[in-house]
Amino acid sequence: MTRPAIHEDSTPPGTVVIVGGxxxxxxxxxxxxxxxxxxxxxxxxxxxxxxxxxxxxxKKYLQGELAAERLPFRHRAFYDEHDVELELGxxxxxxxxxASVVELDDGRRLDYHRLLLCLGATPRRPSWPGANLAGxxxxxTVEDADAIRADVRSGSRVVIVGGxYVGLETAATxxxxxxxxxxxxxxxxxxxxxxxxxxxAHFGARHREHxxxxxCGTGVAxxxxxxxxxxxxxGDGTTLESDVVVVGIGAAPVTELAARAGxxxxxxxxxxxxxxxxxxxxxAAGDCARQxxxxxxxxxxxxxVDNAFEQAxxxxxxxxxxxxxxxxxxxxxxDQYQDKLLIVGLAEGHDRRVLRGDPQSGSFSxxxxxDGELIAVEAVNHSKDYMAGRKLIAExxxxxxxxxxxxxxxxxxxxxxxxxxx
Amino acid sequence: xxxxxxxxxxGRRREFSVPAGTTLMEAARQHGVDGILAQxxxxxxxxxxxxxxxxxxxxxxxxxxxxxxxxxENAWEPRPNSRLSxxxxxxxxxxxxxxxxPERQG
Numbered sequence: 002m003t004r005p006a007i008h009e010d011s012t013p014p015g016t017v018v019i020v021g022g023x024x025x026x027x028x029x030x031x032x033x034x035x036x037x038x039x040x041x042x043x044x045x046x047x048x049x050x051x052x053x054x055x056x057x058x059x060k061k062y063l064q065g066e067l068a069a070e071r072l073p074f075r076h077r078a079f080y081d082e083h084d085v086e087l088e089l090g091x092x093x094x095x096x097x098x099x100a101s102v103v104e105l106d107d108g109r110r111l112d113y114h115r116l117l118l119c120l121g122a123t124p125r126r127p128s129w130p131g132a133n134l135a136g137x138x139x140x141x142t143v144e145d146a147d148a149i150r151a152d153v154r155s156g157s158r159v160v161i162v163g164g165x166y167v168g169l170e171t172a173a174t175x176x177x178x179x180x181x182x183x184x185x186x187x188x189x190x191x192x193x194x195x196x197x198x199x200x201x202a203h204f205g206a207r208h209r210e211h212x213x214x215x216x217c218g219t220g221v222a223x224x225x226x227x228x229x230x231x232x233x234x235x236g237d238g239t240t241l242e243s244d245v246v247v248v249g250i251g252a253a254p255v256t257e258l259a260a261r262a263g264x265x266x267x268x269x270x271x272x273x274x275x276x277x278x279x280x281x282x283x284x285a286a287g288d289c290a291r292q293x294x295x296x297x298x299x300x301x302x303x304x305x306v307d308n309a310f311e312q313a314x315x316x317x318x319x320x321x322x323x324x325x326x327x328x329x330x331x332x333x334x335x336d337q338y339q340d341k342l343l344i345v346g347l348a349e350g351h352d353r354r355v356l357r358g359d360p361q362s363g364s365f366s367x368x369x370x371x372d373g374e375l376i377a378v379e380a381v382n383h384s385k386d387y388m389a390g391r392k393l394i395a396e397x398x399x400x401x402x403x404x405x406x407x408x409x410x411x412x413x414x415x416x417x418x419x420x421x422x423x
Numbered sequence: 424x425x426x427x428x429x430x431x432x433x434g435r436r437r438e439f440s441v442p443a444g445t446t447l448m449e450a451a452r453q454h455g456v457d458g459i460l461a462q463x464x465x466x467x468x469x470x471x472x473x474x475x476x477x478x479x480x481x482x483x484x485x486x487x488x489x490x491x492x493x494x495x496e497n498a499w500e501p502r503p504n505s506r507l508s509x510x511x512x513x514x515x516x517x518x519x520x521x522x523x524x525p526e527r528q529g
Contacts (some may be wrong), residue, residue, distance in 0.1 A: 384491075385497065389492055
């Protein structure tokens with residue numbers, strides 16, 4: 002990235018403004034204060050609530066097992082003690098990077114020395130006919146989860162569009178709540194591109210055991226109904242009677258504020274390894290950012306808790322003049338019913354896959370290798386392989402595929418000692 | 424409301440009263456206890472809420488389940504009294520539970 006020579010000052014910042022009150026925004030507050038930043042700190046969040054965790058929204062929160070007051074990361078007292086100005090229920094509507102001013106939707110203008118954009122991603126909404134009918138939902142915010150919960154009861158016929166993590170977790174939860182659930186996935190299998198065929202088969206079987214119907218290989222043609230959705234018509238002509246629809250077909254990064262300010266964006270606000278945008282005073286972190294990865298040698302945009310957390314830490318350090326680009330290995334997880342999928346690393350570019358354990362047993366892992374190096378591990382109900390894999394991947398260890406395939410050998414012992422030919 | 428005590432890595436003592444049913448991890452996170460990252464929020468997926476339980480309290484906690492044990496085995500410097508604080512649900516019986524926070528998580 003060629004960076005315009007504006008704002009190359011290196012004085013410690015007096016005011017830091019964080020735009021976006023999700024995982025990254027909350028973590029940046031924490032990291033800045035822990036690092037000793039004593040200046041003015043403002044957090045602008047579009048939602049009226051304290052920054053909160055999103056993962057439970059498709060699981061325990063939706064099911065009513067986790068109360069709303071248990072969602073926020075920190076109590077309000079934490080923000081008071083650390084002298085953080087919370088501007089909740091407010092949006093930033095204009096960013097002027099030349100003047101270093103951000104304007105709020107109530108007309109106030111805030112000067113900043115450093116700005117962090119953590120605007121997240123917004124669920125993709127389908128363009129199919131009927132997509133605006135009542136009863137068609139997406140799931141991103143606590144408000145979305147509340148709307149779904151208010152709309153379903155035991156016996157409701159629910160169609161979930163999209164067999165990815167959000168769709169499948171929501172399917173499992175709504176099934177546990179007594180709904181009749183059908184998942185529609187346009188690809189040939191669920192978890193396509195995000196998990197191995199073995200994991201997909203495992204979770205698919207689990208859903209079917211619980212009475213969820215899964216239809217792959219056909220997309221949605223339209224939603225039908227008078228004012229509320231009543232039917233989902235699929236591409237192959239099948240009609241599914243439905244009371245409620247939840248669409249989980251991915252999310253798009255929120256880049257409008259940055260783009261209008263002239264900051265380069267391309268499927269995310271483009272940032273360097275330190276989470277710095279083209280303007281040296283403006284940073285971006287979390288789902289909205291596409292970062293130059295030191296580990297992978299290319300730009301990556303990841304939508305995950307881990308990524309939001311690590312990028313926020315990186316941005317906070319960089320804002321205070323400490324250079325610490327993160328090269329940690331990304332990780333993800335998904336909970337469905339009592340089963341847990343744990344993934345560490347990125348499998349893209351692998352040239353070998355090694356299965357470990359018997360998928361029929363319900364506990365196994367799949368390792369991905371590239372030129373002999375372990376680059377990703379996907380573990381189904383197997384935290385030990387996941388954690389062992391995490392260490393090996395971080396160390397860029399070469400592993401012996403035969404040892405890896407043998408569950409009697411500890412995964413950590415599959416490492417090939419450096420210098421050994423194999 | 425059981426009381427819990429966290430000894431932060433630099434030796435600072437933090438004590439809170441928290442509603443029964445809350446996990447030890449939630450108590451730490453809500454108050455911003457130093458050294459508890461709790462990234463996954465209690466899903467037993469990250470091992471960043473690792474604590475060392477005061478030996479006097481260890482026997483009073485329900486045993487680790489397999490998922491937790493598997494996470495801890497490869498956590499940073501696991502010890503016999505290591506636990507993931509997200510797996511400990513606070514009850515009145517645990518009033519006074521004391522744990523120390525490792526220097527690092529992962």
